[in-house]
Amino acid sequence: MVESAQHKEHRIFGMTFASLYPLYVQKVERKGHSSSEVDEVLAWLTGYDKGGLDRVIADGTDLRTFFAEAPAMNSNTSLITGVICGMRVEEIEDPLMQKIRYMDKLVDEVARGKKMTSILRSA
Template identity: 80%
Template structure:
Protein backbone atom coordinates (compact mmCIF):
# COMPACT_ATOMS: atom_id res chain seq x y z
CA UNK A 1 0.00 0.00 0.00
CA UNK A 2 1.44 3.37 -1.04
CA UNK A 3 1.84 6.06 1.59
CA UNK A 4 0.32 9.51 1.47
CA UNK A 5 1.75 11.69 -1.30
CA UNK A 6 3.20 14.15 1.23
CA UNK A 7 5.63 11.43 2.33
CA UNK A 8 7.41 11.82 -1.03
CA UNK A 9 7.52 15.62 -0.83
CA UNK A 10 11.05 16.92 -0.43
CA UNK A 11 11.98 18.59 2.82
CA UNK A 12 13.74 21.23 0.68
CA UNK A 13 10.39 22.23 -0.84
CA UNK A 14 8.57 22.78 2.46
CA UNK A 15 11.40 24.25 4.53
CA UNK A 16 11.37 27.64 2.74
CA UNK A 17 7.59 27.76 3.20
CA UNK A 18 8.05 27.33 6.95
CA UNK A 19 10.64 30.13 6.98
CA UNK A 20 8.40 32.44 4.90
CA UNK A 21 5.48 31.77 7.23
CA UNK A 22 7.35 32.77 10.37
CA UNK A 23 9.13 35.72 8.74
CA UNK A 24 5.76 37.17 7.69
CA UNK A 25 4.95 37.25 11.41
CA UNK A 26 8.31 38.86 12.27
CA UNK A 27 10.00 35.71 13.51
CA UNK A 28 13.20 34.13 12.21
CA UNK A 29 14.66 31.21 10.32
CA UNK A 30 16.73 30.51 13.45
CA UNK A 31 13.50 29.85 15.38
CA UNK A 32 12.32 27.41 12.69
CA UNK A 33 15.69 25.66 12.85
CA UNK A 34 15.49 25.50 16.64
CA UNK A 35 12.09 23.79 16.71
CA UNK A 36 13.04 21.35 13.93
CA UNK A 37 16.28 20.54 15.76
CA UNK A 38 14.36 20.00 19.00
CA UNK A 39 11.91 17.66 17.27
CA UNK A 40 14.35 15.67 15.12
CA UNK A 41 17.83 16.07 16.55
CA UNK A 42 19.18 17.53 13.29
CA UNK A 43 21.85 20.18 13.71
CA UNK A 44 22.39 23.04 11.24
CA UNK A 45 24.72 20.95 9.06
CA UNK A 46 22.22 18.08 9.04
CA UNK A 47 19.40 20.37 7.95
CA UNK A 48 21.56 21.86 5.21
CA UNK A 49 22.48 18.37 3.99
CA UNK A 50 18.84 17.25 3.96
CA UNK A 51 17.94 20.33 1.92
CA UNK A 52 20.90 19.98 -0.48
CA UNK A 53 20.25 16.26 -1.00
CA UNK A 54 16.54 16.85 -1.65
CA UNK A 55 15.47 14.07 0.71
CA UNK A 56 11.76 13.38 0.97
CA UNK A 57 9.92 13.71 4.26
CA UNK A 58 9.88 9.95 4.77
CA UNK A 59 13.68 9.84 4.53
CA UNK A 60 14.06 13.07 6.53
CA UNK A 61 12.29 11.53 9.51
CA UNK A 62 13.74 8.02 9.02
CA UNK A 63 17.25 9.52 9.14
CA UNK A 64 16.50 11.92 12.01
CA UNK A 65 19.30 11.65 14.57
CA UNK A 66 16.95 11.48 17.57
CA UNK A 67 13.24 12.21 17.72
CA UNK A 68 12.55 14.12 20.91
CA UNK A 69 10.81 11.91 23.49
CA UNK A 70 8.75 14.95 24.55
CA UNK A 71 7.22 15.22 21.08
CA UNK A 72 4.30 13.20 22.45
CA UNK A 73 3.47 16.32 24.50
CA UNK A 74 2.59 18.20 21.30
CA UNK A 75 -1.17 18.53 21.12
CA UNK A 76 -3.66 20.58 19.20
CA UNK A 77 -5.25 20.86 15.80
CA UNK A 78 -3.42 21.12 12.51
CA UNK A 79 -5.18 20.81 9.14
CA UNK A 80 -8.38 20.00 11.02
CA UNK A 81 -6.91 16.98 12.81
CA UNK A 82 -5.78 16.59 16.40
CA UNK A 83 -2.09 15.74 16.13
CA UNK A 84 -2.22 13.45 19.15
CA UNK A 85 -4.88 11.30 17.43
CA UNK A 86 -3.10 10.73 14.09
CA UNK A 87 -2.57 6.98 13.63
CA UNK A 88 0.21 6.95 11.02
CA UNK A 89 3.52 7.59 12.85
CA UNK A 90 5.14 9.37 9.89
CA UNK A 91 2.13 11.60 9.27
CA UNK A 92 2.09 12.41 12.99
CA UNK A 93 5.76 13.48 12.89
CA UNK A 94 5.09 15.69 9.86
CA UNK A 95 2.12 17.29 11.62
CA UNK A 96 4.17 17.75 14.80
CA UNK A 97 6.64 19.76 12.72
CA UNK A 98 3.79 21.76 11.17
CA UNK A 99 2.36 22.46 14.63
CA UNK A 100 5.69 23.65 16.04
CA UNK A 101 6.21 26.03 13.11
CA UNK A 102 2.65 27.34 13.54
CA UNK A 103 3.38 28.02 17.21
CA UNK A 104 6.53 29.97 16.27
CA UNK A 105 4.52 32.02 13.76
CA UNK A 106 1.88 32.76 16.39
CA UNK A 107 4.55 34.12 18.72
CA UNK A 108 4.29 31.49 21.41
CA UNK A 109 7.19 31.48 23.91
CA UNK A 110 9.97 29.11 22.87
CA UNK A 111 9.97 27.39 26.28
CA UNK A 112 6.31 26.57 25.73
CA UNK A 113 6.84 25.42 22.14
CA UNK A 114 9.67 23.12 23.23
CA UNK A 115 7.51 21.71 26.02
CA UNK A 116 9.91 22.78 28.75
CA UNK A 117 8.70 23.15 32.32
CA UNK A 118 8.22 26.73 33.49
CA UNK A 119 10.99 27.98 35.79
CA UNK A 120 10.16 27.89 39.50
CA UNK A 121 9.37 31.23 41.05
Protein backbone atom coordinates in the same frame (compact mmCIF):
# COMPACT_ATOMS: atom_id res chain seq x y z
CA MET B 1 0.53 -6.05 -3.49
CA VAL B 2 3.37 -3.56 -3.12
CA GLU B 3 1.74 -1.28 -5.68
CA SER B 4 -1.54 -1.08 -3.77
CA ALA B 5 0.32 -0.33 -0.52
CA GLN B 6 2.16 2.52 -2.23
CA HIS B 7 -1.05 3.69 -3.86
CA LYS B 8 -2.64 4.22 -0.44
CA GLU B 9 0.37 6.09 0.91
CA HIS B 10 -0.08 9.82 1.30
CA ARG B 11 1.83 11.79 -1.33
CA ILE B 12 3.21 14.21 1.29
CA PHE B 13 5.57 11.40 2.41
CA GLY B 14 7.45 11.70 -0.87
CA MET B 15 7.71 15.49 -0.76
CA THR B 16 11.20 16.81 -0.20
CA PHE B 17 12.08 18.57 3.03
CA ALA B 18 13.68 21.21 0.76
CA SER B 19 10.24 22.05 -0.68
CA LEU B 20 8.70 22.58 2.78
CA TYR B 21 11.50 24.36 4.61
CA PRO B 22 11.30 27.69 2.70
CA LEU B 23 7.52 27.71 3.24
CA TYR B 24 8.05 27.31 6.99
CA VAL B 25 10.61 30.14 6.97
CA GLN B 26 8.32 32.42 4.94
CA LYS B 27 5.45 31.71 7.31
CA VAL B 28 7.37 32.71 10.43
CA GLU B 29 9.13 35.67 8.77
CA ARG B 30 5.76 37.14 7.72
CA LYS B 31 4.93 37.21 11.44
CA GLY B 32 8.24 38.83 12.45
CA HIS B 33 10.14 35.69 13.44
CA SER B 34 13.33 34.16 12.05
CA SER B 35 14.62 31.08 10.27
CA SER B 36 16.81 30.38 13.31
CA GLU B 37 13.61 29.88 15.34
CA VAL B 38 12.41 27.35 12.74
CA ASP B 39 15.81 25.63 12.96
CA GLU B 40 15.56 25.56 16.76
CA VAL B 41 12.17 23.82 16.81
CA LEU B 42 13.28 21.39 14.08
CA ALA B 43 16.42 20.56 16.10
CA TRP B 44 14.27 19.97 19.18
CA LEU B 45 11.89 17.72 17.26
CA THR B 46 14.36 15.73 15.13
CA GLY B 47 17.90 16.26 16.42
CA TYR B 48 19.04 17.77 13.10
CA ASP B 49 21.46 20.67 13.62
CA LYS B 50 21.82 23.47 11.04
CA GLY B 51 24.40 21.46 9.10
CA GLY B 52 22.12 18.43 9.06
CA LEU B 53 19.19 20.52 7.83
CA ASP B 54 21.38 22.07 5.12
CA ARG B 55 22.49 18.56 4.06
CA VAL B 56 18.95 17.12 3.76
CA ILE B 57 17.89 20.22 1.82
CA ALA B 58 20.86 19.89 -0.58
CA ASP B 59 20.31 16.13 -0.96
CA GLY B 60 16.60 16.52 -1.79
CA THR B 61 15.68 14.17 1.05
CA ASP B 62 12.00 13.21 1.15
CA LEU B 63 9.98 13.47 4.35
CA ARG B 64 9.89 9.70 4.82
CA THR B 65 13.71 9.59 4.84
CA PHE B 66 14.01 12.88 6.76
CA PHE B 67 12.17 11.37 9.72
CA ALA B 68 13.57 7.83 9.32
CA GLU B 69 17.12 9.22 9.52
CA ALA B 70 16.43 11.90 12.13
CA PRO B 71 19.38 11.92 14.54
CA ALA B 72 17.23 12.01 17.68
CA MET B 73 13.44 12.28 17.64
CA ASN B 74 12.45 14.06 20.83
CA SER B 75 10.92 11.82 23.47
CA ASN B 76 8.52 14.61 24.46
CA THR B 77 6.62 14.71 21.16
CA SER B 78 3.59 13.29 22.96
CA LEU B 79 3.34 16.67 24.69
CA ILE B 80 2.54 18.30 21.33
CA THR B 81 -1.24 18.59 21.18
CA GLY B 82 -3.82 20.61 19.32
CA VAL B 83 -5.27 20.94 15.86
CA ILE B 84 -3.34 21.33 12.62
CA CYS B 85 -4.94 21.00 9.17
CA GLY B 86 -8.21 20.15 10.90
CA MET B 87 -6.76 17.14 12.72
CA ARG B 88 -5.82 16.70 16.38
CA VAL B 89 -2.10 15.84 16.18
CA GLU B 90 -2.30 13.52 19.18
CA GLU B 91 -4.96 11.40 17.42
CA ILE B 92 -3.20 10.89 14.06
CA GLU B 93 -2.72 7.15 13.65
CA ASP B 94 -0.01 7.02 10.96
CA PRO B 95 3.33 7.56 12.76
CA LEU B 96 4.96 9.37 9.81
CA MET B 97 1.97 11.65 9.23
CA GLN B 98 1.95 12.42 12.95
CA LYS B 99 5.62 13.45 12.87
CA ILE B 100 4.97 15.69 9.85
CA ARG B 101 2.02 17.31 11.63
CA TYR B 102 4.10 17.74 14.81
CA MET B 103 6.58 19.67 12.66
CA ASP B 104 3.75 21.78 11.16
CA LYS B 105 2.36 22.46 14.63
CA LEU B 106 5.71 23.62 16.05
CA VAL B 107 6.31 25.97 13.12
CA ASP B 108 2.75 27.28 13.53
CA GLU B 109 3.44 28.02 17.19
CA VAL B 110 6.61 29.96 16.25
CA ALA B 111 4.61 31.98 13.71
CA ARG B 112 1.95 32.74 16.33
CA GLY B 113 4.60 34.11 18.67
CA LYS B 114 4.32 31.47 21.36
CA LYS B 115 7.24 31.50 23.83
CA MET B 116 10.05 29.15 22.83
CA THR B 117 10.05 27.48 26.27
CA SER B 118 6.39 26.64 25.70
CA ILE B 119 6.94 25.45 22.12
CA LEU B 120 9.80 23.21 23.23
CA ARG B 121 7.61 21.80 25.99
CA SER B 122 10.05 22.88 28.72
CA ALA B 123 9.19 22.82 32.38
